[in-house]
Amino acid sequence: MTPILTIQNLIVQRGGVIVLDVRELNVEESRILALIGPNGAGKSTLLLTLAGLLKPSRGILRYKGRTIETNADRADMRRSVSVVFQEPLLLNTSVEKNVALGFKFRHLNNVEIKRNVDEALNYFGITALAKRSAKTLSGGEAKRVSLARAFALKPQVILLDEAFNSLDPPTRETLMDDLRHILEETKITAVMALHDREETLRLAQDAAVMVDGKIVQSGTTAGIFNRPDSEFVASFVGTETILEGTVKSGSAEMMEIAVAGETIQATGAFPVGQSVYCCIRPENITVSTDMPEKTSARNVFEAKISKITRQAFFYKMFLDCGFPLVAYITVSSCEDLGLCEGSVVAVSFKATAIHVMRRE
């Protein structure tokens, strides 16, 4: 399958400073790609470039295999690639006129415009807002109108910049679900700049991690979250525990790694003596009050709870078992087990749950 959008050796400069430097990026058709990374990483710039709204200083952008070079190419591409910005950017008129805007540019007749607009409004569940003035909408409603305006045009690719920012949690939840359904149904390719890991996991099949204008890792979302390439990506995708260690011994698929005087068993094949990072996602760690008698987990340690912090729906526990470890536990389990700071517990995690990467 050929990617619908590709970038090669692309450089964007602003005021003489390189703000985007992407060696390669492929946007696969009918999939959702998340661009993640800290603020100022260049996600928005990359979106604008993909949208044909920004002329790169150097490099190649291809849309459906065609190289986009001239202003006319970009204008042409904009007819099938739509952007939805972080702020709704609605015009000061009614909702239906806002949604009709793209069709006006395309000189559709009023009957066709009406049909398309009604369809889009219906899709986003905002038919009732059709006659309302854009000025009177709530944040969530405005966001839906702005999405409907872009989706109404049935673009080949839709680019969303921080789509769920500044929305209150319930609005955000429903919008996220609706958007995923619509994307699944319409098979529209989407690229989204996101800054939230949870959003990324829920929405995107592919992801690219950006920092300082560069893509440091790209691939499937699962791949990136479970097998980060670098400490930066690991910590950015929410691997709470990253331990420094050295490979002590190894067989075909199993290694023993020395970490702070303890030994951890992990899958993988690095040469003995190799310095490595061991990444353990908190949701992969099991906590119990007694030493488990029978467990498939290779790694079982006794640990002291050094700190407990309350998260939205769970507790985050900072554990000390010779090396630091972070685990999650549900609120009810924590209360049932009567855990508190200073309690001693048993922790266990599978060898396969540890992602080992080379440490330079």
Next chain:
Amino acid sequence: MHRFKSTKWLITLTVVAALVVLGAANVFAAPKQKNIILATTTSTQDSGLLDKLIPLFEKQTGYFVKTISVGSGAAMKMGEKGEADVLLVHSPDAEKKLVDEGYGVNRRLVMHNDFIIVGPAADPAKIKGVKSSAEALKMIANANALFISRGDNSGTHAKEKTLWAKTGITPAKQKWYQETGAGMGHTLNVAAEKKGYTLTDRGTYLAIRKNLAALEILNEGDAALLNIYHVIEVNPVKWPKVNVAGSKAFADFMVSNNTQAIIKTFGVDKYGSPLFFPDAGKKVEDLGK
């Protein structure tokens, strides 16, 4: 773009504006080649004489007269630069100079009235009854009584300066001497407000007397106070763009019997006495006799 509708108000605005432009073009298109620029003094305009004469002239000849009323000095400057076609002014010495330098031709006497010195009824300088106008000014100066001058190089201002020269007093920069730099009407208003003396032509004074309750005529009748109007055609040899025929037609009109008859009675119905005395064909030396 063509189907990209603008809102109603924009269309309305455009249509209204377009109508205005079309309408304007229609109305303004009327006079063109037959324009005459008449540079004249504020007194002929403010007295209302021109409002009566010019429509008559336009009707008779088909010319369109653009009357620019400024001070005599500025009017003659316009003649000197070829920015006017014909002048109707009252500053004899400067007029002679203009003609001598070749900028004006065919200078003809049209009419006269006289200047008067007006001032507050209380007359702090006690000039009432004094025969000589120069003497009256001297008394004003000696009494440090407020004197309001045009100060605008107009014919009236020129006359005032001539009179001051006779007294040997230099009024400029004196505390009691103030210049308005404005037309006769404005200057009279200022004099009335401030209860000062001023030199004015009788025509303007009579024409606007109803608003000048505070001012009375305190000195009049001196031969030195004659206010003489001439019409001068701007020399087309110096300025080829001058409307020669129009300029001559207007000058001829001003000295014609018919016009002179109108001047003779102008203002009688309203003010009880005429504002100007027609003098066409006379000699300056014979005036006031």
Next chain:
Amino acid sequence: MELIIQGIIKAFELLISFDPEVMSITWLSLKISGTATFISLFFGVSIGTAVALTNFPGKRLVISIINTGMGLPPVVVGLFVTILIWRNGPLGFLEILYTPYAMIVAQAIIATPIVMGISLASIQNLPPNLRLQILSLGASRMQMVWVLIKESKLPLLAAVMAGFGGVISEVGASIMVGGNIKGYSRVLTTATVMETGKGNFDIAIALGIILLILAFLVNLLLTHVQQRQHLR
């Protein structure tokens, strides 16, 4: 006080009797200032928008010049226009000195920077990404500019008000380039000055009141449109 009451009574007499001279002066004022405002709207909006939407070296200088131009003293404009269109001046061949055309030119020059400055500011005040959003919805450059102008219509209405209000009440340039010729280039302001000079305060006050009513009506109309836009 008596003078003012007398003036107001006279004004209503002139208004109610549809005094032909007053009516023609009023109509001429409206035509000249309306045309000048329309011309300034065209140049002001197009140049203001162009400056707002393009980046070029010296842009800040240009914006400063436009903002300075918003306070252009009418008499200075009158002076320069007069010098230019004098019979023997560089544009003397046009033969428009002492005509309503010259007044339109001068008034348009006065109003254009006002309209330009307000258009520029209002286009610049739109969210920076709006342009990109509109382009991304498939607009051509022209369509994008048109949408932006429409989106700034309220400030642009304010610009029209400011421009028209500035020129209809302006006297310095009008008297210099128009000459206050009776029935031809005599407008409300120049007539007011002249009648004041003649000491005819009652007529001057009447003309002044008409000028006020006129300015008020135009603003009322525009405000009405503006408010309706707000409510929608």
